[in-house]
Amino acid sequence: MLRSSNARSRCYPISRLLVFIILPIIIAGLLAAAGCSQPVTSDRDPPGGQFHVYFNNDSLTEGHTVCDAVFPVLRSSPEPIDEPSAALEALFPGPTPEERAQGYRSFFSARTAGLLKHLKIESGTAYLDLRDKRTELAGITSSCGSAEFFSQIQHTLGEYPEIQRIIFAIEGNPGVFYDWLELECDQSNDDCDPAPFALPSD
Amino acid sequence: MYKVKFYKGNYSARQKKANNDNAVAYIEHHFNSSSSSTASYAVVITGSNASRTSKNWGRWYAKAVARFFGTQVSGDDGILVGGWNGRGDGNVRHTNMPAILLEPLFASNPQHADIIRSESGQTDLARILAESIQRFFPDGGLIAFSVGHKYKKSSPNDRGAALTGGGTEADHAEKVLKKAAAMLEGVATISMDRTIRVMQGDNLLFETAVDEDALVVWDPDRGLLNIPE
Numbered sequence: 001m002l003r004s005s006n007a008r009s010r011c012y013p014i015s016r017l018l019v020f021i022i023l024p025i026i027i028a029g030l031l032a033a034a035g036c037s038q039p040v041t042s043d044r045d046p047p048g049g050q051f052h053v054y055f056n057n058d059s060l061t062e063g064h065t066v067c068d069a070v071f072p073v074l075r076s077s078p079e080p081i082d083e084p085s086a087a088l089e090a091l092f093p094g095p096t097p098e099e100r101a102q103g104y105r106s107f108f109s110a111r112t113a114g115l116l117k118h119l120k121i122e123s124g125t126a127y128l129d130l131r132d133k134r135t136e137l138a139g140i141t142s143s144c145g146s147a148e149f150f151s152q153i154q155h156t157l158g159e160y161p162e163i164q165r166i167i168f169a170i171e172g173n174p175g176v177f178y179d180w181l182e183l184e185c186d187q188s189n190d191d192c193d194p195a196p197f198a199l200p201s202d
Numbered sequence: 203m204y205k206v207k208f209y210k211g212n213y214s215a216r217q218k219k220a221n222n223d224n225a226v227a228y229i230e231h232h233f234n235s236s237s238s239s240t241a242s243y244a245v246v247i248t249g250s251n252a253s254r255t256s257k258n259w260g261r262w263y264a265k266a267v268a269r270f271f272g273t274q275v276s277g278d279d280g281i282l283v284g285g286w287n288g289r290g291d292g293n294v295r296h297t298n299m300p301a302i303l304l305e306p307l308f309a310s311n312p313q314h315a316d317i318i319r320s321e322s323g324q325t326d327l328a329r330i331l332a333e334s335i336q337r338f339f340p341d342g343g344l345i346a347f348s349v350g351h352k353y354k355k356s357s358p359n360d361r362g363a364a365l366t367g368g369g370t371e372a373d374h375a376e377k378v379l380k381k382a383a384a385m386l387e388g389v390a391t392i393s394m395d396r397t398i399r400v401m402q403g404d405n406l407l408f409e410t411a412v413d414e415d416a417l418v419v420w421d422p423d424r425g426l427l428n429i430p431e
Contacts, residue, residue: 065241065242105237139235139236139364141362142233143285146287150287
């Protein structure tokens with residue numbers, strides 16, 4: 001794994017999400033604009049953490065559409081990355097234009113950048129609560145589309161050994177998610193029990 | 203010979219009603235989708251508890267669609283038993299009769315989307331489905347149709363994937379099923395003979411019965427379909 005445990009910088013006023021999706025050279029520019037003295041240039045490794053997110057890429061499968069075949073792309077952050085939620089925040093905006101030009105593809109795009117509502121990990125289970133973007137992600141309700149969706153998330157979170165399984169919800173309701181994806185509530189998703197998705201303020 | 207009934211409500215309720223009505227076959231129509239605009243194959247999902255009839259029927263349909271539209275089949279020779287990691291299994295697993303979930307074309311593929319939107323494409327898909335039903339259920343009976351995504355009480359606004367260029371998966375699946383229903387309900391008798399047909403679009407130009415064992419050979423260079431005497 002390429003995740004780093006570098007010490008956290010206190011000089012990054014832009015949002016964490018933006019930090020994850022821009023290139024190191026752009027990060028350097030933003031840091032300079034924000035008045036940070038720490039130099040970041042494109043010809044050296046960025047300080048902080050590196051991690052992978054996963055997308056499909058037909059050019060890596062001999063031109064064939066293999067719905068659940070996903071491949072890693074590197075994301076860098078000046079902050080140490082040890083939170084799976086950070087990886088999801090980097091996954092959900094989808095491939096960069098440069099990556100799309102290289103054949104990486106996903107239903108995730110700028111329209112789904114805010115998809116992550118909350119992630120809680122408890123006893124090996126990741127409770128992944130999504131915002132309601134069913135319109136933007138309508139294509140994932142097919143057999144191939146769902147394979148792409150699940151594979152990208154499972155591989156991205158698969159880099160975190162504390163996660164053994166994932167249960168999904170939309171706006172705190174797993175029943176809505178699994179009904180939308182035409183999956184049944186059963187033991188594999190704890191019968192769509194909404195209790196673990198309750199936020200502390202609920 | 204055939205009566206067709208469209209079932210609505212949540213998927214489990216649809217299947218339960220079809221069971222109660224003693225339907226002889228159950229079909230749920232979807233279209234596939236991918237983030238790739240070039241994805242191009244036909245696949246049929248059967249329940250994890252599918253009978254041999256369901257599997258053979260699904261493979262026959264998927265291969266017929268792939269041959270007609272010049273695509274491929276995916277899965278296990280055209281079928282995904284139990285769906286992809288369980289997806290789609292619950293849509294057909296609760297039936298007492300043979301059941302298949304169709305994904306003949308990709309809504310995300312611009313060429314496929316044009317076919318799906320066109321009257322002729324819908325008719326072609328409907329004809330393949332109707333012929334598959336006549337082949338596997340030649341004694342007739344009640345045929346249960348279910349439009350994927352649409353008419354669910356749990357999410358009444360669900361229409362499935364967007365068709366590239368406009369339209370929705372569910373609305374066009376419904377159009378195909380309505381055409382197939384009209385074809386099936388117009389069937390008076392089913393010939394048990396092996397037949398050879400020549401069609402131009404919707405028009406049947408030629409039809410003849412041939413011996414079951416006859417080796418029929420198409421010679422594209424001569425433009426000749428040779429049927430041994």
